[in-house]
Amino acid sequence: MGLLAGLEELHYYGISFLNKRVIFFVLITFITIFFSVIAFEPAEVVIIGPKFHELEYFEEELSFISNNLDIKINYKIVTDPETYLIENPNNSSSIAIIPNPQGVINLAERQLIYNLNDIYVDETRLENLYTNHLTTIVTHEDSIYAGWTRLFPNSLIWYDISKLEETNITFDNFENLLLQTKQIADEGSAPWCANSESGASTGWIQTNWLEDILLTKYGGDIYDQWSKLEIRASNVKIYSSLKVIEELIFYENHVFDGVQAVRNNEFYSIPNLMLDDTKSCFLSWNGHYLKYYIPDNYEYLRDYGVASVPSINFENSIVGIGDNVVLTKNDDLSKEVVSAILSSNFGETWSSYMDSEFISANKFFDKNKITNELTKYEFEIIHSAMNIDNFRYDASELMPRPVGAKYLWQFFFQYIAAGGDALVQLLNDLDKKF
Secondary structure, X not given: OOHHHHHHHHHHHHHHHHHHHHHHHXXXXXXXXXXXXXXXXXXXXXXXXOXXXXXXXXXXXXXXXHHHHOOEEEEEEOOOHHHHHHHOOOOOOOEEEEOXXXXXXXXXXXXXXXXXXXXXXXXXXXXXXXXXXXXXXXXXXXXXXOEEEEEEEOOEEEEXXXXXXXXXXXXXXXXXXXXXXXXXXXXXXXXXXXXXXXXXXXXXXXXXXXXXHHHHHHOHHHHHHHHOOOOOOOOHHHHHHHHHHHHHHOOOOOEOOOOOHHHHOEHHHHHHHHOOOOOOXXXXXXXXXXXXXXXXXXXXXXXXXXXXXXXXXXXXXXEEEEEEEEEOOOOXXXXXXXXXXXXXXXXXXXXHOOOOOOOEOOOOOOHHHOOOHHHHHHHHHHXXXXXXXXXXXOHHHHOOHHHHHHXXXXXXXXXXXXXXXXXXXXHHHHHOOO
């Protein structure tokens, strides 16, 4: 073999060998990247909570957080989140939606959730987003264990617009309202639709009535004492508040179908009764929940309206309920998601829908994002009350459960059956159960 031929052969085999190495390297790299992409799973945050109205809007809001953080967020529906966490302490959740602050404190006492002391939302501390009351009722041993997402008002008077226009009824003062409706009753027409029967729970609507009167008559400090059972049922302020309610339910011809309709007729029948032109009653004292029983063919501001329960001594007094967000896994990613859920822009898209009921608990939420007229009104009255720390959570939901969810209901059931003369004895009996 000549020198030239040897060089050519070396060049041929060298290049071939080099090409094979390059191809092999590229192939291995491609395969590695390909299977890495296929195998890659973004971090997942599991949120547990109940099924509720407009769940699809809530999940859409979660998808925005998911995209922003490049993670997966999975919302898992459980019937009772509080009980689920207690019975499944090693569950896979990172966050939970708890529908009442009593449950938050129960979980905190059991050390099943983590405090949110080091969470900042929109560059501010958590307690700056809410009122002192809302922060206090989710605080355990000086640590905050929950943030607030939504709020709903209980303190509403619903009315049929066309029937109301035939009267001189105003909603500026509760005592005046009762005076005006008594005059209508004296003329032969029963103005109040007060059906309240709800099976074993009958009486819970009247606990809301008591809370509304107690708050607007005596203010937040007395209300808080009642919710903590620091004052007795026989206390003169509780007695006085019940006497106001007595004027509504026991005044002759004041309640459609008689006083016993309060405990014998189903509460969910009220919208059909109130909006029936052949029936005399046109006013109903119920919370936001009544909206769910109004037939779709009736429209807000055309057929029916709402007003906040008129004041007695304290203006802008609203009692309501709401949802809490708690941390069940103590890591940075879960905290990021909680912070995003509690931010002032969470719910903006939700609020843009015409049927949206979302009322942000965040004091800095832009109310101009709300398109639903009823929700606008409810937002206004809730946040007006929050501005003076006069929004209060449903007291019976803050009490020990046998009291708030049993003994008070039984008290009202017996009170309506027996009449005003039995009030003192029934209150003394109730004291013995605290």
